[in-house]
Amino acid sequence: MTSARTTLIDLHTTPYYHCMARCVRRAYLCGEDQLTGASYEHRKPWVVDRIKHLASIFAIDVCAYAVMSNHYHTILHINTKRAESWNSDEVLLRWSQLFDGPLLVQRYLSGGSLGETERLRVMDYAEEYRSRLLSLSWFMRCLNEHLARKANEEDGCKGRFWEGRFKSQALVDEAAVLSCMAYVDLNPVRAGIAKTPETSDFTSIQERIEIYHESQEQPEHLKPLQLSNTKTGKIPFALSDYFQLVDWAGRAVRDDKRGAISNDLPPILHRLGIDADAWLQTLQPGKAAFVHAIGGVGALQEYALKLGKKWLHGMSAGKRVFGV
Template sequence: MTKARAAQINVDATPYYHCISRCVRRSFLCGYDNEEGKNFEHRRAWIEERLLMLAQAFCIDVCAYAIMSNHYHVVLHINTNSANTLAPIDVAERWLTFHQGPVLIQRFVKGEVLSEAETERCLEIIDTWRERLCSISWFMRLLNQHIASEANREDQCTGHFWEGRFKSQALLDEKALAAAMAYVDLNPIRADMADSPESSDHTSVKARIEALHSDHTNAEGLLVFAGYPRKDMHDGIPFRLIDYLELVDWTGRQVRDDKRGQISSTLPPLLERLGIEPALWLKTASNIEVGTMVGSETSIKAALPLLQRQRASGLRLPDS
């Protein structure tokens, strides 16, 4: 039976989630359809652009993404601190980026003089929008609705483009976050669509590598790497970027069918810090989609009541 989103997404359990949307029609989301003789490669850019645009407006950060032939993956971070510090006018302007909005709110944004009752009503509406800016369900809805509309217009047809709901997995700790991000970034390599992370088009890892080559500190629209957890740590992914890129490169060399060989005795520093055995890491980084949550035994036990579940369904990683 399908579970309510409240039982799958709860920021008190974890702010990190791996989400997947799959195309319901036989026709391609992206790529080249040999049977129809049509090229849909340009749709990758549609998704990438819309994804990063939504991230700028929502208080939801993009940690990783990969856009495939008939589905896409994204690892998201719910940033409630950002939402709570936004002024009402900022919340309204962000929401109105993608919505018409009632006339009353438009007057509020323009700075027109409102009565006390009108102002109170505006603030009530804006408080609802503030909550939605932290909602992965709203984020994914605005992403998928837009792409479905564009694809249907291009295909000159109507009807469903996506499966009824996107799948979400709770990433309960650092190990789970690293595994999910690596799994997402390596999707094109696993699917034999690319030979290396830097050649994996429309992925976050390629965007990060290109940003480094351009002497930028971070790829535009993506959540920054904040380094190892510490007392004065700013918002960001709790790893060093260089360690993560090394981990992805190392993992990619192992999951390729033509490059399995013998696993190098020199492991990436991040894998050593997370305390995961190489064999378990490779299994996890190749099968992350199993179940609705990923984390250590301790993390899963702590998250079960918050996610309104009695039993865990997902991957268990070792406790530190």
């Protein structure tokens, strides 16, 4: 049974979420239509550019992304501290980059004269917009509606472009964040359209690798991983560990390597208590074991209680892959 989106987003449990949207029509979001021969590869930059643009406006960090032929994945982090640091004017200016807003707000931003009651109403709008700039639903709405309009205009048609609302999963512990980021970044390798992470076009792992090789830095619009012992504002594991894990997993899930696991396992698997065999099984196509949340069984049980449930789909997989 489906659950309301508001019941699935619990920032007291986790600020990390995996979101995915899939195209409804046979005509692709991106890629090449084998029936007509039409290529839609030029649309992949649309998706990446829009994600970057929205990340610069919202209080939402992008941890990972992958753009495929008829769907895309993102790992998003809701940054409440950033939103709380904005004053009302900054909130209004950010929101106005996406929507014109009421005439009252437009007058305020243009320096027009307002009475006290009007100013108070503008401040109410600012707080409403602040909550929207923290909202996964608004982020995904601004992403999907923009892409749908552009694609429909190019295709010369109208109607639904996405198969439904985006799907989201809460990532309730560090192991879940690590695993889901790798799952997203390895999508082209799993699909057989790339042999290695660094050749996986339109993925965050390719961008991280290229930027790091060029400058020893991390992409500006992606939430950084740790380069030192300090964890402030960063994804809670090291960039080097993540590169090693994705490289190892990518080799293990390729068609010519499937089922073969190296004895030299990435140390981060041991530190987070992840079972390598069970974890690799979750990376195989058609092996999705989680629905609303991903994590160890203990974290999933805690998340279920906060949702008023006794059980969540995926608890047995959580115990098998991540342990307690």
